[in-house]
């Protein structure tokens with residue numbers, strides 16, 4: 399049975415992280431309140447209950463995640479190590495984090511990352527993890543290709559993890575992650591995956607109402623991520639004066655290369671796919687799709703710029719995904735559910751605020767509005783950290799790795815269906831033998847890239863119908 403809800407109740411997590419926060423601050427202030435024993439972290443005199451954080455992948459998201467980690471206010475927390483493959487990225491992330499700390503009084507965590515705790519290179523993650531102990535947290539916010547390598551090492555060392563989505567890019571990496579997810583559970587490690595919409599209060603309330611039958615049985619979901627060129631998905635030929643080699647060029651432009659990111663479809667659409675599947679409480683069993691490249695002569699990336707994917711669930715329910723990265727067209731970034739009695743907006747315009755709503759019938763008009771989420775939604779990027787650190791401090795089961803892998807796999811199913819022109823089932827994707835970068839754990843700064851440009855500086859593209867067993 400495929401269960402996208404994962405192995406823990408979010409409601410319980412909310413309760414526990416709230417309790418843990420209260421417990422820690424109460425202990426810290428030597429409050430005279432009597433606290434209920436079971437959920438209180440045991441802090442003995444002289445014991446260091448500081449959670450240490452290492453950041454691996456110091457780009458935009460890693461920097462944001464580190465600040466959110468340091469903003470969890472339920473006990474001492476400190477950034478102690480950083481690792482990246484580009485020194486400039488690491489240094490600008492360090493500056494960004496420290497300046498945010500200076501500006502914001504609400505960030506109670508601290509930063510202690512001297513020069514010799516900043517590591518550059520593909521092995522930097524190991525040196526960063528050397529500075530952590532069990533019960534500390536590693537943040538993995540590199541492109542997803544490296545997830546299984548970094549996660550595997552953290553598990554070996556008994557370190558908790560926050561890792562960004564997607565967590566896998568193909569069948570083999572998904573199988574590895576599923577095995578690692580199980581090992582993490584065996585070791586009672588706490589693992590957060592950056593599908594933060596699952597931590598959104600408004601979506602949680604919508605989910606409760608859908609479960610209570612307010613829109614009847616879901617028969618169709620549809621989601622859109624239609625924008626102009628996004629991230630590094632549109633990538634030009636490596637410039638002649640680029641000094642860092644082909645591998646680092648690909649890493650810098652990771653949305654362009656399927657081995658690194660799963661491409662734009664995997665990176666950009668996974669949130670919409672995941673939030674829809676959550677509302678349905680199931681994963682789809684197959685995907686069929688079309689897509690193509692238009693006006694892309696100058697670009698060497700491996701993406702299509704339109705993806706139109708129809709997923710089917712075991713009960714026949716459909717989920718339609720529309721992805722487009724094309725300037726001058728209609729823009730939309732939203733997810734919807736249609737039920738036998740009514741309809742719902744799962745997200746309105748981007749990730750947050752979700753502005754979830756329920757409508758009577760299928761016309762989403764003002765007169766038909768039956769419920770809408772309260773305004774001023776708390777930021778789910780912060781909530782996901784409150785929940786993870788709450789679980790660590792109260793030692794509650796918390797592992798989102800299996801669910802995060804399943805969301806990544808479902809996303810890859812749709813992408814592969816578009817790239818091959820074939821119907822791709824859950825089992826096809828899971829058992830697919832095409833591993834985009836089997837040597838990703840052995841890459842070196844001067845070594846070759848997993849995929850090499852032809853004499854014109856171009857890379858193989860998907861060819862639906864012509865190439866149907868692999869995506870390129």
Ligand SMILES: NC(=O)c1ccc[n+]([C@@H]2O[C@H](COP(=O)([O-])OP(=O)(O)OC[C@H]3O[C@@H](n4cnc5c(N)ncnc54)[C@H](O)[C@@H]3O)[C@@H](O)[C@H]2O)c1
Pocket residue numbers: 454455456457458459460481482483484487488519520522523539540541542544562563564592593594649650665749
């Ligand atoms: N949850 C969200 O809403 C959200 C938003 C943005 C990005 N993300 C995810 O976060 C991840 C990073 O995205 P980003 O936008 O921050 O990209 P980015 O390019 O800004 O950052 C990635 C960083 O990782 C570094 N890096 C690459 N390979 C490395 C390795 N092997 N070891 C150490 N460092 C390495 C890069 O040099 C770069 O600094 C992606 O998986 C992306 O999908 C999630």
